[in-house]
Amino acid sequence: MKLLDGKAVSARLMEEMAREVETLSVKPCLAVVLVGDDPASRVYVNNKKKGCEKLGIRSLEYTMPKETTQAQLLELIDALNEDKNVHGILVQLPLPKHLDEKTVIRAIRPEKDVDAFHPVNVGKIMIGDFDFLPCTPAGIMELIAESGTDLTGKECVVIGRSNIVGKPMAMLLLHKNATVTICHSKTRDLKEVTRRADVLVAAVGIPNFVTADMVRPGAVVIDVGINRLDDGKLTGDVDFEAVSPIASAITPVPGGVGPMTIAMLMRNTITAAKKQNQ
Numbered sequence: 146m147k148l149l150d151g152k153a154v155s156a157r158l159m160e161e162m163a164r165e166v167e168t169l170s171v172k173p174c175l176a177v178v179l180v181g182d183d184p185a186s187r188v189y190v191n192n193k194k195k196g197c198e199k200l201g202i203r204s205l206e207y208t209m210p211k212e213t214t215q216a217q218l219l220e221l222i223d224a225l226n227e228d229k230n231v232h233g234i235l236v237q238l239p240l241p242k243h244l245d246e247k248t249v250i251r252a253i254r255p256e257k258d259v260d261a262f263h264p265v266n267v268g269k270i271m272i273g274d275f276d277f278l279p280c281t282p283a284g285i286m287e288l289i290a291e292s293g294t295d296l297t298g299k300e301c302v303v304i305g306r307s308n309i310v311g312k313p314m315a316m317l318l319l320h321k322n323a324t325v326t327i328c329h330s331k332t333r334d335l336k337e338v339t340r341r342a343d344v345l346v347a348a349v350g351i352p353n354f355v356t357a358d359m360v361r362p363g364a365v366v367i368d369v370g371i372n373r374l375d376d377g378k379l380t381g382d383v384d385f386e387a388v389s390p391i392a393s394a395i396t397p398v399p400g401g402v403g404p405m406t407i408a409m410l411m412r413n414t415i416t417a418a419k420k421q422n423q
């Protein structure tokens with residue numbers, strides 16, 4: 146079994162990107178907007194800022210109170226859209242309930258949408274002609290490449306159909322000529338489907354959801370889940386102890402997909418800066 150060490154792969158990619166940033170005529174700049182005081186969001190924003198620091202990317206943080214109105218948030222996004230020194234804009238999700246995420250995402254100019262959540266960028270991904278890839282699926286593709294798997298003709302099963310992970314993940318696998326199945330909460334006989342997978346991606350949000358009997362021996366298993374247990378420990382969606390002996394490669398949690406997500410955000414920010422200064 147090969148452990149797909151996202152920490153090590155992301156560190157390598159970050160070093161390469163740091164060298165690239167040094168050669169750029171413009172210093173890339175990422176604006177991160179955080180509304181409210183959700184502790185998990187705070188951790189994610191801090192990690193993104195740290196990623197920027199490591200690479201010599203300028204990061205701007207805008208922390209807004211949870212009572213912020215839609216108009217106030219849109220006004221900030223507008224100002225960031227207009228600011229030529231800002232290349233990437235990221236609004237940390239989820240937003241407080243009174244704010245409309247769809248409208249907020251649509252307000253970000255597609256060329257600054259480094260999360261690749263804007264419908265224009267989603268559409269570009271669909272047709273395979275894109276500038277940015279959504280960070281988590283893009284990071285997973287890097288890890289699958291690291292496993293040495295050629296996806297052509299392979300059976301890939303994605304559990305989860307969110308716009309952030311499941312759906313774009315399936316599309317990226319399809320672009321690499323895999324045969325892709327998306328499973329979700331209404332899927333009948335899930336185990337029967339997952340057992341066919343040469344590559345199994347779990348993005349469910351339930352600890353130990355994927356058990357050994359759901360996995361085909363020799364499969365590559367990608368665990369996207371980040372679940373906090375009562376004792377404070379982080380765990381994924383896969384029963385790592387039981388599944389790792391039968392998988393040919395597997396990602397740990399933490400230290401698998403998570404660090405790759407940050408590296409891909411940095412890559413998108415660099416791409417945005419380069420494209421806006423061509």
Ligand code: NAD
Pocket residue numbers: 281304305306307308309310311328329330331332335348349350351369370371372402403406
């Ligand atoms: P989500 O809640 O939007 O989607 C969960 C999906 O799981 C849904 O599509 C649902 O249909 C499916 N599901 C739920 N119960 C199921 C069941 N019993 N059988 C089959 N499918 C079922 O979640 P998301 O935003 O896609 O995130 C999924 C997990 O990945 C979460 O733990 C999240 O924290 C984590 N995540 C990690 C990263 C990272 O960088 N590592 C990034 C994004 C999300």
